[in-house]
Amino acid sequence: MATESLPVYRRLSGMAGLALPEAGSSMEEVARRAGWEAVRLNLGFDDLLRFRRACVLETRSKGQELWSGSRWAVLRGVSEAGVWLQYGASALRFVSREELEKEWWGSVWVWIPAATGSKKLRPGVRGERVTRLQVALAQLGHWEGYPTGLYDGSTRKAVAEFQKANGLAADGRAGPRTMAMLLQLLGEEKVP
Structure with missing residues (x-):
């Protein structure tokens, strides 16, 4: 920065x-x-x-x-x-x-x-926020493939890898700390 x-x-x-x-x-x-x-x-x-x-x-x-x-x-x-x-x-x-x-x-x-931080994304969730999460993870090199909008095993694994690489608890769920780190690294105002 x-x-x-x-x-x-x-x-x-x-x-x-x-x-x-x-x-x-x-x-x-x-x-x-x-x-x-x-x-x-x-x-x-x-x-x-x-x-x-x-x-x-x-x-x-x-x-x-x-x-x-x-x-x-x-x-x-x-x-x-x-x-x-x-x-x-x-x-x-x-x-x-x-x-x-x-x-x-x-x-x-x-x-x-x-509203972003209060709703933790986790396996089983589907929607636009999950798609944006997958795109953000891809931009940072933690997601491969086409964004599906489904928080499946691949998404959980990618989130856990991102968390581990950035000193966060690697639980595979995208909560406030994960979202905040994504926002800081991507420099965007809108986070998943």
């Missing part, structure tokens, strides 16, 4: 009224009030290099205010050397990989439409 995620974040925040949580609020509360679902992923720095959309990093210490007085930072760009972060309305700030790894514990918040 480079700074091309900036327009995506602006679009998301503009559409949903999404803002970083204030003291006493959680990311889930902020997203829910705006009609979205906030999904937390626990990742490493190398995972961030593959992201295609803006997301929010949470700092290590919940009791202290770090990095410009905030424990939340919007990830706006990433390179091997470090990340570009924004804290609230402040200017972008470059943080080296080493500095980031001292203060960040791997918690990344991704926003997905509320």
Whole structure:
């Protein structure tokens, strides 16, 4: 992800009224009030290099205010050397990989439409969402063949492979974390 995620974040925040949580609020509360679902992923720095959309990093210490007085930072760009972060309305700030790894514990918040995450796709389900899931998996090299729209054994296997390759629990069911990771890697606003 480079700074091309900036327009995506602006679009998301503009559409949903999404803002970083204030003291006493959680990311889930902020997203829910705006009609979205906030999904937390626990990742490493190398995972961030593959992201295609803006997301929010949470700092290590919940009791202290770090990095410009905030424990939340919007990830706006990433390179091997470090990340570009924004804290609230402040200017972008470059943080080296080493500095980031001292203060960040791997918690990344991704926003997905509320209806998407609440309905876990699993074997036996049929429909357009399953077709979109199969297409997304194919784009990332985890699905071969023609999308059928049926969540069958092949789909379950492809989802489990995707989950395993991306540090998620490999249960073969496409829930909020799987959908959020698909969204981040594909850079799309509409997820299965």
